[in-house]
Amino acid sequence: MISVQNHQLRLSGNKIALAVALALSLASCTTKKIGVLRSPSQRGEQGAASNNSGITTAEQAEEAKKLEAAKASENLKSQKSIALLLPFQLNHIAGMQPTAEDIKRSALALDFYQGFQLGLEELGEKGSKFNLQVIDSEDDNYRNTSLATSSSVKNANLIVGPIYPKEIRAFSRAIQDKNTLQISPLAATLASEFEVSNLVSLTPSIRVHSELMAKYVAKQFTLGDVVLVYDIQDADSKQFLDSFMSEALGYNKDLQIKVVNSIAELNDNLVATGNNHIVCGTTNRNQIRTLLANMDVQTTEFGYGFKLYGHPNWAKLSFEDYMYMDRYELTLTTSTLVDERAEKTRKFDYNYKTKFQVAASDFSYKGYDAAIYFGGLLSKYGTDYVQYLVKESYSGISNDFSFDYFPKWGYVNRGIRFIVYRNNSFVRK
Template identity: 55%
Template sequence: MISVQNRPLQLSGNKIWVAALVALCLASCTTKKSTVLRSPSSGQGEQQTAVTKPAVDKDKIVAKVGDIQDVNGHAVKNNRIALLLPFELSGIAGTITKEDVERSSLALDFYQGFQLGLDKIAKEGALFDLQVIDSRDNVAYNATLGTSANVKDAVLVVGPVYPREIKSFGQTFANKNVLQVSPLAATMASEFSLPNLVSITPSIRTHSETLAKYVADQYYTGDQILVYDAGDDESKQFLVNFVSEISKANAQAKVKTVMSVNELNNSLVLTGTNHVISGTANKNLVKGLLDAMDERFLNPGNQFKLYGHPNMAKLSFENFENMDFYGLTITSSNLVNESDSDTRKFIGNYKSAYKVDPSEFSYKGYDAALYFGRLIHKYGVDYVSRMTQDKFSGLNSDYKFEFYPKWGYANRALGIMVYHNKKFERK
């Protein structure tokens, strides 16, 4: 275990070099102490019924910050947060691959955003004992971390990041009344079977269900809903229950699944709007779909609305001049609005502290720190009972958790994004 100084981490140059320095200068301006551990001391998915937990009366909380409290037979320090991220410090001196750099950068960005979040709520009186731990992206090592002294008495564990490590850590972390947050993995919570797991990133199933309900709401008499199933892996995953979800939300909707562009062309209606859903984000398949829509769009009477897989946000549509007419609509968990005043302030603070712009992972770390930090500060060790009641709208992410007794808390909050003027905007 290496204790580190309470000073901001200055970022410049190659990020992997900075990652090598994390053991010496991880920031903790707002926390009582920050520590990096190199070695420990020792498909129905979300469709099942969610359960609402009763809230705990805040007036019952009388403990002081930093007190050791009993949580179901386990001693917990009420302001200690364990942050388990794959800095992979042990590999810095050896051969470094591109994947190593990307993973270390992910960890560093998330940490830096998380730290700025704690800095902000420290001004509100919320002080935390942050334990920053290199999870090493190693399954066996993460299993040992579950019994590490600086982890097992934490009031909240954030991490590990990757699915195999999440499961191995969760199996040895005994106190299931303390939450283990999965900060980035989009894996369905049901695959882990950890009742104390918090899955921040909505699963693809949640994206599918949310978009299906949205499309059902856009349907009017005379319209046709055409679900384009290209047969690729993305389509199979995204469209598995799409039609049934539409029918559940709007029994009057006319829905047809088409397997090719030709079949789609032969299924268009002139009586209303053709709501076309693309289950794939493959750029070649999407191009073929858009080319066909452009050709038909020129014919009088053809009206289109296009919806798609969330990964369509990664595609470029600059060469398709009719995109604004189609109103491409997707769901997204990345909701950053850089023109927002709070976002601009965060960007300025981040660049001042670390000399670079924040990444997606920086925003995610910041939002997580604000939400969980404030929740713990307000409710103490009983914060778990508020998870399904206290919603959150952050710079990048919204949180609306549903609880499932077998696999924990799943975030169901997503934004609706519409493509307009060559970019996606939140609706």
């Protein structure tokens, strides 16, 4: 069961209708209620009961109200409280007719919330009880500073959000309870930049991607191979490749590895005896095109063998025009990968579309995975769930969770998936 204070969000059809319903339901930091409603007729029958004891109808009504309040209080104690802080930014909606810009502004928060809600409802069907407080963080520093000291946050067993880096910093500085976990569901900022001991970063940073790719490449190396780190020294290359060589050598000290900065230098260091493992960190399409064209020439004219590894953002690019891509086995890391054919994905998509009349987005999947994992831990272990964060991993619809803990930085997710390019698309390796 999910208990949230306010009216249930019945979302119909299009994004405008969703935002209107959202504005009505979540105005000024409130939340919605989903749960079992008692029949109004029961109260009427109580009021009409015979009064042989001499107690007045008013006194009976007052006693009934106190009893119901006591039951509600006891029920609330058995529930696990979750504060969900998302930037709906309802304060920017003028009147009751949101604009297209209003819809766009709140879409990310709304999608994440709806996915999160479905996750908790699924757990609720198995007997878990949650008191969900849905709060509009408004993407405002002052607002987040104020929310950090609110009763909804103080009483929470788990805090999900806020999501933007500036919100996280403002909220973290003001919050007093450093033992309750604060989940950062979307920000890919390095956890070391926040330095919040109770922060849980769900999105792996580019450094995590680089470290795990270095380990992977080191394992692919065999005698006669060479690893060439192609670094054109742009911003993306610096982020992805900065410590790649040292990380790879840490996993395999016998690696033959070298950093090259140009196509000419790369060609000078190719080997014919084994595979040339090319690691590239740029996302500049012209540079990638030049690299691939050179590899095609070296393959077709000189017979060199290549294995190619790229920046995670290469997953957004199209390689349909390159006829030798399958031969290069292009491998990437990703923190999100949805298998649309999987049973759990199809079940979620159906439930989401049925309930909200819109298709799920990437943020919907992220919200669902966060709810299932953290809600599951909270339900299973109660307030002791924190210690199990580094012990229990999770593979969801979109995300994998596997956490390391750093006393100064908090919990860092290392749940990375590897994908390989085959037949004009990326598939899980």
